[in-house]
Amino acid sequence: MPELPEVEVVRAGLAPAVVGARIAQVTVADERALTRHAGDAASFEEALRGRAITAAARRGKFLWLPLEVTSNDGHGDLGEAIVGHLGMSGQLLLRAPGAATERHERVRIDIEHPVHGELALVFADQRTFGSLAIDHLVPSPDSAPGGWGTDAPATPSQVAHIARDPLDDAFSDARFSRTARAKGSAVKRVLLDQTVVSGIGNIYADEALWAARIHPETPASDLSARAVSRLLAEVRAVLLKALAEGGTSFDAQYVNVNGQAGYFAHSLNAYGGGGQPCPRCGRPIVREQFMNRSSHFCPHCQRLSR
DNA sequence: GGCCCGCCCTGATCGC
């Protein structure tokens, strides 16, 4: 499942091929990929034709490709961007021009790069939770760059409510600690709340909580400032390690822009390990239902205090 | 406004 490390691998892979490229042709094969787009498929295709891509940016699990500002896009100096979310199974692939249709292909964007020549940027998505849209950019309230891969202090309007992620230079540990500890809900729920901290999904939430020895159901308000700080350090550690290993792939659902899987699945300590021995204490990892998902944790190392 | 539930969707896998 694409969480921050997987999305960053995609962004970094895309950047050299798309920044500076001009869009030649757009083909929407399945309109369900445009659920976040305000117009129809024809308007999406038409609005992008001829536009140049100026960056490949990311905040949390959202990606966006800012477009060269034109005098007539109606959005002032900030302009517009193609904003994408991979959902559960979305892939952005770079292919040779005219390459065969991908399985679950939803949108194809043919681009022309001044150095790399013609390329096809293909959005494929099995479970159709992912989407692409054209959105206008809005200023970042804190005036810092909107995310990784851009210097502009702006994000697409659809991303404005998303918190900064823990790898972002402008992320405030103190603010996160204050916000989290003001919440009475379970700490895992807070980690998954993209308006509090972004980029963390079910896998890395379980991994960071295991590493910090915190039970996922612990009310966030019960955590000391020191515990929150330890948790944040483990969140960063697990995200950076996964990033270094190219992300987590269980099956063909997550791949980089060349269609290759990541290696981090081999490094998981808790996630998916229901019944397996805890790598720290040897007692069995437990899997429980949580928020209509699964939580994996070690009941011995991660105690729920009463 | 905070918090939580349930829905969206498809394909792999499992059990009968």
Add this chain to the structure above:
DNA sequence: TGCGATCAGGGCGGGC
């Protein structure tokens, strides 16, 4: 062999 049930889960609308 075939078929139905189950599971994966991020984001958001809506209800309390």
